[in-house]
Amino acid sequence: MTEVRFTHIGGPTVLIEFAGWRLLTDPTFDPPGRAYAFGWGTSSRKLTGPALPPEDIGPVDAVLLTHDHHSDNLDDAGRALLTDIATVVTTRTGARRLGGTTVRGLKAGQSSRLEAPGRPSIDITATPCRHGPPLSRPITGEVVGFALTWPGQHHGPLWITGDTVLYRALRKTAAALRPGTVLLHLGGVQFPLTGPARYTMTAADALDLCETIHPRTVCPVHYEGWQHFREGRETLAAELETVPSERGKAFTWLPCGTAHPITV
Template identity: 40%
Template sequence: MTLRAVGGPTAVLELGGLRLLTDPTFDQAGSYTSPSGSVLTKTAGPAFGPEELGPVDAVLLSHDQHADNLDRSGRAFLPTVPVVFSTPDAAARLGGGTRALAPWAHAELARPDGAPALRITGVPARHGPVGCEPVCGEVTGFVLTAPDLPTVYVSGDNASLAAVRQVADRFGPVDVAVIFAGGARTKAMDGALLTLDSVRTAEAARILGARRCLPLHCDSWEHFTEGRDDLRAAFAAAGLADRLTLLPPGRSAAL
C-alpha cells in the first residue's frame, strides 16, 4: 500500500493493484460559501492536479456539500472515474456513477490481478457535535478490506470518537488509519469541532489499535485550526509517536 497526499483531505491510495482517491479538492486558493452560510477559505492549491494524477479506479467521497471536501475542480473530475462511493444524500444529488453506501453497507471492486476483490464498507461518521446533521449534513467514512491486504480505515469528516469505537468494534485492530484531522471549526456550529483535533486523532488511533496513522485534512484551509506540529505533539504525549506518519502535500509513504 502507498498513500500520496495531494492537499487538504485529498490523497491517492494505492492498494491491491487499485488506485483510490479521497475527497477531490483540486482548486487553487479561493473562497466558497457553504450551505450553512459559512465562508470557507482555501489558502493553498494542491501539490498536483488531475492531469498529473493518472487513472483512478474509485473515489471515496465522505460528502459532497462542502467545498473543502469536493470543490469545483473535484466535481469536474468525478465523471472521469468509474465509480464514486459516498453517502445516500450525495448519491441522490450527484447521480451518474455515484454509489450510495449507508453505514455498514458494502461494495466490492475487482482487482486487476484476479486476487480477491477489495471490499469497501461505509462506516458511521458525524460532522460535528451531536445533533449537527441539519446544519452539517450527512457524511461517511470507509473501511477497506480483503483477505490478503491490510485493513484500512478512512474516517472522512468525523468529529465523533463514538463513531470510531463502532468501527473498532467491527474491524479493529486496523492496520492503517487515514484520519481527517485538523480540528475544523466554523461559526455555523459556534466553533464546535467539525473534525477531530490532534488529541482526539491520537485517541482514535489508540481506539482502533492502528499500526500506522496517516492524518489528512490538516492543511490548506483557514478553518483547520490545528496542523502537523499539533499532531506530532499529541501523538508523542499519547505514546504513539512511532505510529504517526505525516505527509505534506506532494509527499508519499509506502506501508
C-alpha cells in the same frame, strides 16, 4: 501482505495504489484564494493548492467520496474529474445529487465491491461519521468513512475515517474494525459563527481513538490548507511529544506530492 503507495495531494485528497488498483479519496484540486460557503452562514477560504494537478494523477479506477456537499472535500475541479471516473462510492444523498450510473451510494454499515480482472477484489464498507456536535446532522449533512478489505491484508483493514468528531458510534465501529492503517481526518474544524462547536477530530481525539484501537500506522489528512482548520501539523506534533513513544510512533506524515509505501 500488501504494499500500498499513498500520495497525499492535499487536504483529504490521497491517491491509493496497490495490486493494479488506483483509488482517489475526496478530490480537491482548485487553486487557493477563493472563499467557499459551507451553509448556514459559514464559509472558509482555501489557502493552499494541491501538490499535484489533476492531469498529473493519471487514470483512477474509483473515487471514494466521504461527502459531496463541502468544498474542502469536493471542489469544482474535483467535481469535473468525476465525469471520467468509472466508479464513485459516496453517501446515499450524495449519490442522488451526483446522479449517473457510475455512482454508488452507501449508508453506514453497507458495503460495495470493486472487481477487475487480474486484481484482488476490494470490499468497501461505509463507516459512521457525525460531522459536528450532537443533533447537527440535519445541518451538516450525511458523511461516511470507508473501511477497505481485500485478500492478503496482514495488519487489518485500511480505514478512511471521513470528516467526523469522536463519538460513541465511531468508537464502537473502530473497536470492531481494528484497522491496521488509518487515514485520519483531523483539523479541529471550527467556524466563528458557531463558536466552540467542532466539526472534525482534534489532536487529542486522535490520540484517544488510537489508544482504543492501536493501529499499526496512522496518516493524518484534512488538517491544512483552509481557514477553518484550527489544528494543523504543529499542534498534533506537540500533542505527540507529551505521550509515550509507543503511542506516538504509529503516526506517519505523508509527504505531499510523493508516493509513500506502507505495508497493509
